[in-house]
Amino acid sequence: MTQIGQTAQMRLEGVSLSYGAKLVLSDINLDIARGEIVSVVGPSGCGKTTSLRVLAGLVSPSGGRIVYEGTPLSGPRRDIAIVFQDYGKALLPWRTAYQNISLALETMGTDKSERPDRIHALLKLIGLGNHADKFPSQMSGGMQQRLQIARALAQEPSVLLMDEPFGALDAMTRQTLQDELLTLSTKTGATIYFVTHDLEEAVYLSDRVVGLLPNPGRVGRIFDVNLPRPRDQLTTRESPEFLHLRHELYQFVKGAEQ
Amino acid sequence: MTLARTIGFIASLAVAILFIFLWHLVTLYKLVPPVFLPPPMKTYDALVQGLASGPLLKASLATLQRMLLGWLLACVAGVGIGALVGTSPVLMRYLGPTLEAFRPIPASALIPVLIAIVGLSEGMILSVIAFGALWPMLLATIHGLQSVEPLLYDVAGALRMNMATIISKIGLPSAVPDILAAMRLSLTIALILATVCEMLSGNTGLGQWLLYSARQFSSANLFAGILILGVFGYLTNALMTVAERHLLRWKSPHEANRAGIA
Ligand SMILES: Nc1ncnc2c1ncn2[C@@H]1O[C@H](COP(=O)(O)OP(=O)(O)O)[C@@H](O)[C@H]1O
Ligand SMILES: [Mg+2]
Numbered sequence: 001m002t003q004i005g006q007t008a009q010m011r012l013e014g015v016s017l018s019y020g021a022k023l024v025l026s027d028i029n030l031d032i033a034r035g036e037i038v039s040v041v042g043p044s045g046c047g048k049t050t051s052l053r054v055l056a057g058l059v060s061p062s063g064g065r066i067v068y069e070g071t072p073l074s075g076p077r078r079d080i081a082i083v084f085q086d087y088g089k090a091l092l093p094w095r096t097a098y099q100n101i102s103l104a105l106e107t108m109g110t111d112k113s114e115r116p117d118r119i120h121a122l123l124k125l126i127g128l129g130n131h132a133d134k135f136p137s138q139m140s141g142g143m144q145q146r147l148q149i150a151r152a153l154a155q156e157p158s159v160l161l162m163d164e165p166f167g168a169l170d171a172m173t174r175q176t177l178q179d180e181l182l183t184l185s186t187k188t189g190a191t192i193y194f195v196t197h198d199l200e201e202a203v204y205l206s207d208r209v210v211g212l213l214p215n216p217g218r219v220g221r222i223f224d225v226n227l228p229r230p231r232d233q234l235t236t237r238e239s240p241e242f243l244h245l246r247h248e249l250y251q252f253v254k255g256a257e258q
Numbered sequence: 259m260t261l262a263r264t265i266g267f268i269a270s271l272a273v274a275i276l277f278i279f280l281w282h283l284v285t286l287y288k289l290v291p292p293v294f295l296p297p298p299m300k301t302y303d304a305l306v307q308g309l310a311s312g313p314l315l316k317a318s319l320a321t322l323q324r325m326l327l328g329w330l331l332a333c334v335a336g337v338g339i340g341a342l343v344g345t346s347p348v349l350m351r352y353l354g355p356t357l358e359a360f361r362p363i364p365a366s367a368l369i370p371v372l373i374a375i376v377g378l379s380e381g382m383i384l385s386v387i388a389f390g391a392l393w394p395m396l397l398a399t400i401h402g403l404q405s406v407e408p409l410l411y412d413v414a415g416a417l418r419m420n421m422a423t424i425i426s427k428i429g430l431p432s433a434v435p436d437i438l439a440a441m442r443l444s445l446t447i448a449l450i451l452a453t454v455c456e457m458l459s460g461n462t463g464l465g466q467w468l469l470y471s472a473r474q475f476s477s478a479n480l481f482a483g484i485l486i487l488g489v490f491g492y493l494t495n496a497l498m499t500v501a502e503r504h505l506l507r508w509k510s511p512h513e514a515n516r517a518g519i520a
Contacts, residue, residue: 058415075418082416089409094431094508103427107417137510155417 014064026216039202047217081157304478328387336392340399378459398440402433
């Protein structure tokens with residue numbers, strides 16, 4: 001279990017955020033360990049996306065701070081990558097799959113001669129090996145989201161922030177991508193901050209699930225998930241521990257909603 | 259799709275032939291005096307003769323060159339200024355109203371003023387064409403840059419892109435569809451302005467050719483010139499369509515249909 005302090009790769013220290021007069025996040029304290037998978041659940045509008053944007057450095061907290069690898073976070077960093085929910089809008093539609101991944105490498109100044117090999121490796125890793133020259137408009141939703149993940153991985157991130165990445169996909173594709181994400185997390189060792197409204201998904205993927213309460217957004221409860229890894233879509237989801245957690249989460253969110 | 263296209267092509271050809279036939283009938287029965295409307299065959303003769311013996315060819319090439327050079331200048335200036343204004347809130351605030359005020363002034367209204375001040379040298383003609391033709395591109399670039407998908411700014415932010423990179427890799431590419439549509443519109447403006455400038459300045463070109471033919475009551479030469487203007491308009495437009503189809507091939511078929519380029 002994460003001990004406050006020493007092992008945290010990323011910590012939110014009393015983070016609060018207001019948009020105008022509206023307090024969106026209030027006094028959030030959370031430590032995230034290196035390599036950990038943390039999911040965030042809570043009723044719609046409770047500040048899940050906002051918390052992710054704060055962690056990304058895209059918005060600065062109005063109060064408190066984020067400490068990343070021991071130093072205060074002052075803005076976006078290339079080793080913190082984001083996967084957005086709306087893959088259709090987060091990809092560059094005029095660029096092919098190959099060129100979309102290339103965007104990350106171009107921006108990071110990766111040597112031109114190194115790019116093709118790395119891009120092809122990423123395409124292969126994410127299962128798009130045969131679709132390098134397709135434009136997003138020629139790809140299914142699942143493929144587009146894979147592409148966005150590949151672009152994020154091109155940053156070689158130590159932290160992956162994901163905002164309901166599988167929310168718009170059909171159930172089968174979602175489960176496939178969940179398993180691929182778990183494989184990736186083992187392969188890369190990246191820390192994953194995963195926003196979702198799918199409670200089973202949260203339990204299935206995570207080491208811990210953070211339950212947010214709304215108005216203002218604050219941490220209500222943190223659920224430890226002690227399910228063994230590797231996880232399996234059938235056996236994990238059928239285990240009593242899984243069902244028990246799902247039950248508790250459900251009751252938490254239900255209670256938070258009213 | 260190809261069948262529909264073939265049928266469309268045959269239909270448009272049939273309409274053209276029917277049109278020429280009607281033209282032939284009108285002149286045959288002298289419904290319009292021949293000083294105003296020459297028969298198709300005489301127009302064709304004038305066209306072939308003018309092109310073969312040189313003067314019409316020379317005039318046509320001069321007009322084509324002016325049109326294209328003026329248009330290219332307009333593209334560079336329009337997109338360049340548009341990129342500056344569209345990405346700078348300060349410039350937008352100060353220049354926006356002025357640009358809006360300038361826009362409705364047709365470039366042809368400017369020509370007499372310019373002639374009065376500096377005369378219409380070759381350079382001046384190009385400037386007038388460029389000035390008249392740059393507005394659609396300028397406004398399209400500004401509009402395109404202002405309607406960039408906001409999420410892409412987050413993508414850029416997470417990658418720590420600098421402003422120049424954001425403009426070149428995200429802003430301008432997403433403005434490309436708007437800019438291409440404006441470039442097509444500007445081609446027509448450039449052709450009209452090239453012709454008008456030639457009429458007013460007397461420099462060699464189709465404008466001057468038209469004026470000269472009209473003064474000589476040579477309707478066949480006049481129509482030959484008009485025909486060439488039509489062909490220029492048609493061909494440049496067709497080339498733009500090919501370019502657009504290639505450059506916007508990333509659009510989904512549905513979007514492409516809506517943009518009218520499929
Ligand atoms: N840019 C913004 N300006 C003003 N209010 C915002 C902005 N972004 C989010 N909010 C508000 O903050 C609250 C939390 O939003 P969000 O983090 O998107 O919630 P969630 O992702 O949990 O659904 C909402 O009430 C939303 O209206
Ligand atoms: Mg959200």
